[in-house]
Amino acid sequence: MSRRDRMSGNEAVAEAMRQINPDVMGAFPITPSTEIPQYFSKFIADGKVDTEFVAVESEHSAMSVCIGASAAGARAVTATSSAGLAYMWELLYVAASSRLPITMAVVNRALTGPININNDHSDTMGARDSGWIQIYAESNQEVYDNFIQAMPISEEMRLPIMVCQDGFITSHGVSNIELLEDEEVKNFVGEFRPENYLLKHENPLAVGPYGTSPYYMEVKRDQAQAMKDSMPVIMDVAERFEALTGRKYGFFEEYMMDDAEVAIVIIGSSAGTGKEAVDRLRMEGKKVGLIKLRVFRPFPRQPLAEAMCKVKAVAIMDKAECFSNSGGPLFSEARNSLYDLPNRPYAINYIYGLGGRDITVEDFYEIYNDLFIIYDTNKPGDIYRYVGVRDSRYGEHGFDHKKYDE
Amino acid sequence: MAYDLKKELEKPERLAAGHRLCAGCGAGIAVRGVLRALNPEDKAVIINATSCLEVSTFMYPNTAYYDSYIHSAFENSAATCSGVEAAYNVLKKKGKIKDNFKFITFGGDGGTYDIGLQSLSGAMERGHDMVYVCYDNEAYMNTGVQRSSSTPRFADATTSPVGRLTSGKDQNKKNLTEIIAAHNIPYAAQTTFIGNFKDLHEKAHKAIYTEGPCFLNILSPCPRGWGYETSEIAEICKLAVDTCVWPMYEIVEGQWHLTYEPKKKLPIEVFLRKQNRFKHMFKEGNEWMIEEAQRYVDEQWNKLLLKCK
Ligand SMILES: Cc1ncc(C[n+]2csc(CCOP(=O)(O)OP(=O)(O)O)c2C)c(N)n1
Ligand code: SF4
Ligand SMILES: [Mg+2]
Numbered sequence: 001m002s003r004r005d006r007m008s009g010n011e012a013v014a015e016a017m018r019q020i021n022p023d024v025m026g027a028f029p030i031t032p033s034t035e036i037p038q039y040f041s042k043f044i045a046d047g048k049v050d051t052e053f054v055a056v057e058s059e060h061s062a063m064s065v066c067i068g069a070s071a072a073g074a075r076a077v078t079a080t081s082s083a084g085l086a087y088m089w090e091l092l093y094v095a096a097s098s099r100l101p102i103t104m105a106v107v108n109r110a111l112t113g114p115i116n117i118n119n120d121h122s123d124t125m126g127a128r129d130s131g132w133i134q135i136y137a138e139s140n141q142e143v144y145d146n147f148i149q150a151m152p153i154s155e156e157m158r159l160p161i162m163v164c165q166d167g168f169i170t171s172h173g174v175s176n177i178e179l180l181e182d183e184e185v186k187n188f189v190g191e192f193r194p195e196n197y198l199l200k201h202e203n204p205l206a207v208g209p210y211g212t213s214p215y216y217m218e219v220k221r222d223q224a225q226a227m228k229d230s231m232p233v234i235m236d237v238a239e240r241f242e243a244l245t246g247r248k249y250g251f252f253e254e255y256m257m258d259d260a261e262v263a264i265v266i267i268g269s270s271a272g273t274g275k276e277a278v279d280r281l282r283m284e285g286k287k288v289g290l291i292k293l294r295v296f297r298p299f300p301r302q303p304l305a306e307a308m309c310k311v312k313a314v315a316i317m318d319k320a321e322c323f324s325n326s327g328g329p330l331f332s333e334a335r336n337s338l339y340d341l342p343n344r345p346y347a348i349n350y351i352y353g354l355g356g357r358d359i360t361v362e363d364f365y366e367i368y369n370d371l372f373i374i375y376d377t378n379k380p381g382d383i384y385r386y387v388g389v390r391d392s393r394y395g396e397h398g399f400d401h402k403k404y405d406e
Numbered sequence: 407m408a409y410d411l412k413k414e415l416e417k418p419e420r421l422a423a424g425h426r427l428c429a430g431c432g433a434g435i436a437v438r439g440v441l442r443a444l445n446p447e448d449k450a451v452i453i454n455a456t457s458c459l460e461v462s463t464f465m466y467p468n469t470a471y472y473d474s475y476i477h478s479a480f481e482n483s484a485a486t487c488s489g490v491e492a493a494y495n496v497l498k499k500k501g502k503i504k505d506n507f508k509f510i511t512f513g514g515d516g517g518t519y520d521i522g523l524q525s526l527s528g529a530m531e532r533g534h535d536m537v538y539v540c541y542d543n544e545a546y547m548n549t550g551v552q553r554s555s556s557t558p559r560f561a562d563a564t565t566s567p568v569g570r571l572t573s574g575k576d577q578n579k580k581n582l583t584e585i586i587a588a589h590n591i592p593y594a595a596q597t598t599f600i601g602n603f604k605d606l607h608e609k610a611h612k613a614i615y616t617e618g619p620c621f622l623n624i625l626s627p628c629p630r631g632w633g634y635e636t637s638e639i640a641e642i643c644k645l646a647v648d649t650c651v652w653p654m655y656e657i658v659e660g661q662w663h664l665t666y667e668p669k670k671k672l673p674i675e676v677f678l679r680k681q682n683r684f685k686h687m688f689k690e691g692n693e694w695m696i697e698e699a700q701r702y703v704d705e706q707w708n709k710l711l712l713k714c715k
Pocket of ligand 3: 515516542543546
């Protein structure tokens with residue numbers, strides 16, 4: 001049984017949290033994720049959940065509360081964005097290496113410099129090496145569905161997990177959504193039964209040692225193994241979820257890829273705009289496709305490479321700059337994954353959408369157009385490009401000033 | 407029941423021997439002293455900030471604690487404790503835990519006066535049922551005796567060294583106990599290692615068994631950083647209280663009480679002279695430093711007396 005409703009992505013997360021009824025939430029307000037702890041506090045105030053809400057004085061403490069609570073044997077959740085995630089950075093590593101299955105809703109927002117409250121992926125991409133599983137959503141429905149799948153994955157692997165959505169675009173945009181019944185969610189997520197925890201009276205536990213060189217490296221190796229082993233677990237949970245809801249999830253979604261000649265690889269809500277461009281170009285008879293990456297950590301190297309290999313040229317899109325001089329983070333990893341294939345496509349990078357810069361169907365047209373030029377000429381040209389940026393010196397694309405100067 | 411050190415020492419230890427703290431380290435004495443005040447039937451979770459104490463007592467694969475223990479980072483031990491306590495409350499409510507647990511956090515002065523102050527203030531304000539213990543050795547010892555806001559004026563520390571142009575640390579010691587007391591918590595106290603440890607024991611017991619957030623500040627000398635012979639620790643502590651450099655007092659529900667008043671207040675030199683970190687103060691021409699230090703202690707002591715009236 002499911003019920004239909006209309007809600008924003010933030011409401012959807014809060015609703016999923018209510019249905020799960022976690023033990024502890026530590027959270028601190030920051031746009032655009034603030035609504036999550038707000039909605040949730042109201043659930044607590046109205047006695048709809050048993051959760052202890054710890055209204056901390058910072059995100060640093062929010063993550064510390066989650067670490068303490070999770071180690072103590074409780075199911076712990078939090079929500080944040082941007083500077084809040086950056087402020088947690090040190091502790092993200094502590095949570096992951098202590099193998100604490102904390103679930104964090106991240107509403108992606110640009111990192112400060114200059115301060116900006118709109119969406120891009122620089123916050124979670126900056127935390128990509130912290131040992132957390134990362135799952136991204138295109139729509140409000142995916143936000144909700146991912147949040148419910150997150151806990152079983154995280155608790156099975158004893159790895160913390162970030163459930164990411166695009167600030168304002170899904171977090172505040174209201175749309176139709178299909179919700180599960182409370183009982184269904186409770187059964188799906190199950191009870192949290194850690195083997196060892198601080199409050200286990202018959203067997204005290206020590207967490208967070210000084211790990212000297214004879215021991216440190218094995219801890220990291222084990223984390224890496226757990227990340228690897230989480231691949232089949234993510235798929236198992238997705239299958240269970242599909243059996244319950246009929247909604248299918250994987251590491252990524254392939255859109256019109258079967259006979260595509262060129263394709264775009266992208267994360268998050270902009271995939272929706274990309275798909276619109278695909279539909280229109282298909283009507284013109286152009287064989288274009290799109291791959292929307294859902295799971296960035298663990299990185300689905302092999303299956304993604306196989307999917308990209310169906311085409312002759314791919315544009316890999318990054319909503320984050322990492323100043324490496326060789327493209328954004330998704331580009332680096334996706335392109336790397338192609339290396340072992342005998343017949344690999346051309347792969348170019350576009351940095352787009354930083355600080356909430358809009359990306360339009362027309363922008364996607366241009367990108368597909370560029371891909372067809374590569375397709376025809378076998379010349380990839382500059383592989384590290386920007387789209388939708390003001391100064392045309394920085395890329396091959398002109399920029400329509402009037403479009404952005406209000 | 408009257409306090410009896412001998413009886414107390416017969417209780418099972420909660421901090422095992424064989425940890426790696428330096429011989430004569432005040433941190434270990436503080437921890438043992440506080441944990442002895444737990445009723446033996448009660449369980450505890452110990453939370454610890456990164457510090458000499460942490461790296462010396464939980465080096466993988468050995469822990470010195472019989473109780474559950476968690477270290478997470480340098481500046482967040484109070485917040486980590488908040489999470490453990492929140493977990494306890496909810497799991498107890500749900501009937502998943504039966505025993506009584508107490509939550510005791512240990513941080514050094516660096517982890518408490520400085521980098522962890524925000525986290526501590528947050529936890530005290532929120533009112534978790536916990537004890538925060540600062541073992542104050544007046545510098546960042548673990549990283550090699552750098553100054554903290556707890557380091558007293560004129561002390562020679564590696565980031566406030568004595569030089570041709572400098573006379574050690576420029577600033578006076580921050581009064582953290584007062585800052586924490588201003589959170590209007592039910593119990594806050596200052597103590598150190600005196601005589602048969604009665605003062606420390608009683609304060610720790612009150613802090614642990616008073617509901618709500620409680621704070622203990624324990625002057626815990628470090629022979630390495632302060633520059634004195636390890637065997638002299640008892641004397642150093644005694645001089646700290648008899649010169650009123652470190653007054654022992656408690657604040658119970660907003661009421662200030664002195665718990666020790668020196669019969670004869672000693673001049674500050676007798677405390678300073680014992681320690682290498684102050685030795686430049688005794689050079690010819692530096693008499694003004696001792697005078698300034700004395701003036702500051704007198705001022706602070708008189709203010710405290712007014713509060714304790
Ligand atoms: C964020 C962060 N900054 C710096 C350090 C390095 N560090 C570890 S312990 C320490 C000093 C600890 O001083 P204190 O809290 O007074 O404890 P003590 O070692 O003196 O007992 C420092 C600076 C750290 N671990 N984390
Ligand atoms: S350096 Fe000082 S504080 Fe650190 S272990 Fe040694 S005596 Fe204790
Ligand atoms: Mg110190």
